[in-house]
Amino acid sequence: MDQPSESGRKSIQLQGIGVSPGVATGPVYLLTTDEDRFVERDIGEDEIAREIARFEDALILTRKQIHEIQAQVKDAIGPDSASIFDAHLLVADDRAIVDEVIRGLYVRKKNVETVLREVSDRYMQALMKVEDDYLRERAVDVRDVTRRILRNLSGGSSQAIARFTEPHILVTNDLAPSDTAVLDKDHVIGFATDLGSPTSHTAIMARALGIPAVVGLHDVSVRISTGDQILIDGNTGVLITNPSREQLERYGKVEESRQAIRSDLETLRDQPAETLDGYHVVLSCNIELEKDVDQVLDNGGTGVGLFRTEYLYLSRKSLPSEDEQAAIYEAVAARVAPGPTVIRTLDLGGDKFLSQLRMPAEINPFMGWRAIRFCLAQPDIFKTQLRAILRASIHKNVKIMYPMISNLDEVLRANELLEECKSELRALDVPFNEKIDVGVMIEVPSAALTTHLLAPHVNFFSLGTNDLVQYTLAVDRVNERIAYLYEPTHPAILRLIKNTIDVGHEHGIWTGICGEMAGNPLMVPLLIGMGVDEFSISPSLVPLVKDVVRKLRYSQAEDLAEVAMTSESASIVNERCRELVGQIAPEILELVT
Ligand code: PEP
Numbered sequence: 001m002d003q004p005s006e007s008g009r010k011s012i013q014l015q016g017i018g019v020s021p022g023v024a025t026g027p028v029y030l031l032t033t034d035e036d037r038f039v040e041r042d043i044g045e046d047e048i049a050r051e052i053a054r055f056e057d058a059l060i061l062t063r064k065q066i067h068e069i070q071a072q073v074k075d076a077i078g079p080d081s082a083s084i085f086d087a088h089l090l091v092a093d094d095r096a097i098v099d100e101v102i103r104g105l106y107v108r109k110k111n112v113e114t115v116l117r118e119v120s121d122r123y124m125q126a127l128m129k130v131e132d133d134y135l136r137e138r139a140v141d142v143r144d145v146t147r148r149i150l151r152n153l154s155g156g157s158s159q160a161i162a163r164f165t166e167p168h169i170l171v172t173n174d175l176a177p178s179d180t181a182v183l184d185k186d187h188v189i190g191f192a193t194d195l196g197s198p199t200s201h202t203a204i205m206a207r208a209l210g211i212p213a214v215v216g217l218h219d220v221s222v223r224i225s226t227g228d229q230i231l232i233d234g235n236t237g238v239l240i241t242n243p244s245r246e247q248l249e250r251y252g253k254v255e256e257s258r259q260a261i262r263s264d265l266e267t268l269r270d271q272p273a274e275t276l277d278g279y280h281v282v283l284s285c286n287i288e289l290e291k292d293v294d295q296v297l298d299n300g301g302t303g304v305g306l307f308r309t310e311y312l313y314l315s316r317k318s319l320p321s322e323d324e325q326a327a328i329y330e331a332v333a334a335r336v337a338p339g340p341t342v343i344r345t346l347d348l349g350g351d352k353f354l355s356q357l358r359m360p361a362e363i364n365p366f367m368g369w370r371a372i373r374f375c376l377a378q379p380d381i382f383k384t385q386l387r388a389i390l391r392a393s394i395h396k397n398v399k400i401m402y403p404m405i406s407n408l409d410e411v412l413r414a415n416e417l418l419e420e421c422k423s424e425l426r427a428l429d430v431p432f433n434e435k436i437d438v439g440v441m442i443e444v445p446s447a448a449l450t451t452h453l454l455a456p457h458v459n460f461f462s463l464g465t466n467d468l469v470q471y472t473l474a475v476d477r478v479n480e481r482i483a484y485l486y487e488p489t490h491p492a493i494l495r496l497i498k499n500t501i502d503v504g505h506e507h508g509i510w511t512g513i514c515g516e517m518a519g520n521p522l523m524v525p526l527l528i529g530m531g532v533d534e535f536s537i538s539p540s541l542v543p544l545v546k547d548v549v550r551k552l553r554y555s556q557a558e559d560l561a562e563v564a565m566t567s568e569s570a571s572i573v574n575e576r577c578r579e580l581v582g583q584i585a586p587e588i589l590e591l592v593t
């Protein structure tokens with residue numbers, strides 16, 4: 001809906017997906033400096049020399065960065081892994097590519113970003129077509145180095161974000177989880193993106209940081225300019241440009257009332273997560289960084305059910321060493337003790353990539369070389385982490401969890417490497433917990449359907465519904481166009497969840513749930529009724545979930561689960577879930593997105 005506002009500037013209201021609650025109002029900062037979003041521009045004869053100079057500066061910086069990363073990787077994990085950067089240096093030094101770009105500037109009379117992209121696309125396509133595996137892989141090097149040069153030409157997107165000095169609402173096409181992780185809350189008071197969905201890691205990170213966010217707005221980044229005033233509501237997904245006084249007042253009041261409910265819920269912090277009839281629920285939290293433990297404790301979480309350790313590897317130039325990781329894991333475990341600390345091993349890939357490691361460009365990254373697959377192929381990196389976790393396990397509450405298991409062999413191989421790490425530590429007389437618990441994430445349908453094969457080899461399961469839903473329903477979790485199909489209560493998902501819990505119990509092991517579904521207060525009674533033993537959720541959601549648990553009777557949860565298991569569709573289940581929470585804790589309906 002477009003209409004003029006009081007300021008006379010056009011007001012537009014857009015509907016996206018609210019992924020991190022709260023209302024934010026302020027001036028827009030439009031971020032367009034991502035390496036893939038440069039503007040194609042015609043240049044005059046007199047600008048060619050300047051473009052060549054820019055290109056050469058970016059090349060020098062790129063080579064310097066690659067040398068630095070290579071040295072850091074060598075220190076952290078050894079010369080073999082560092083040698084992959086030799087290939088990057090070969091590309092950055094390749095005279096044929098460099099000369100072709102310079103020639104292209106004279107012929108095409110376009111800015112250097114455009115010409116470089118054209119040349120590199122041609123090289124990549126030619127390399128992809130050759131039979132030889134080695135040469136085909138060089139296409140990845142060309143892509144990576146091109147990205148780095150483009151980023152250096154633009155100044156780098158994360159640097160642009162870091163340059164803010166005044167509070168802004170960031171508007172951009174898409175934001176990488178690694179860029180979201182470094183947002184400065186004082187200066188970025190909210191963000192809105194064209195792409196994204198509630199279970200993307202960018203959205204999860206926004207909730208962890210407590211920054212209101214609306215994603216999936218399709219074309220907001222071309223409809224809005226730097227300096228526009230906007231309002232975003234991270235609960236309802238509304239974005240309004242140049243809002244009127246009346247709109248500001250209305251949303252201000254809504255936010256005030258939400259804040260009042262939230263402050264009431266703060267009183268629950270030290271209360272147990274127990275139903276009215278005494279059924280106890282374990283309420284742990286998902287964390288991305290060590291400092292998130294403050295929020296776990298402030299909100300009354302009693303453990304860490306998912307430490308997404310990949311964030312230790314993102315947003316930095318070198319891989320974290322064994323000592324550095326051990327210190328972080330120990331610190332987290334000590335602070336949440338006696339509650340559990342479940343440390344998930346590196347879950348890279350999908351929508352999380354490391355700039356310091358070469359990962360191939362894949363058409364389907366979520367189904368590609370990621371998580372445990374990547375770790376088993378890179379035992380140096382994996383074992384460094386396993387030894388660090390083992391060292392932290394002198395705190396007996398530390399547990400290990402492998403992500404994205406799709407078959408038993410992966411568990412057996414990971415456990416073999418874990419045993420090797422134990423032997424290495426024993427040989428050095430380094431203490432650790434010999435009986436450390438090992439669990440697997442159940443987030444691939446093949447794992448959920450073969451829990452009976454996995455159970456004898458592990459101590460617990462944790463349902464990763466964010467991925468389980470995308471793989472089972474064939475719905476990419478970060479694609480806003482098909483977000484309407486992303487249904488955690490689809491009958492197929494409920495069956496996989498139930499099977500996992502029941503098989504776990506038959507084998508005497510517990511099942512947690514750490515996907516975003518677990519933190520949705522509307523779903524909590526259903527999951528309790530299905531038999532989930534542990535919830536691991538974003539810290540800010542602990543008070544909401546605890547409120548629901550404390551107003552619930554276990555028998556109501558069981559009844560709801562029984563109805564849900566025989567329902568035909570997700571919408572029917574969602575309605576029943578909302579109905580029950582509306583009856584027992586109506587205030588919660590105002591807070592959910
Ligand atoms: C999941 O897939 O549900 C999960 C918790 O892991 P992540 O969101 O990090 O993929």
Ligand code: MG
Pocket residue numbers: 403443464466467
């Ligand atoms: Mg996952």
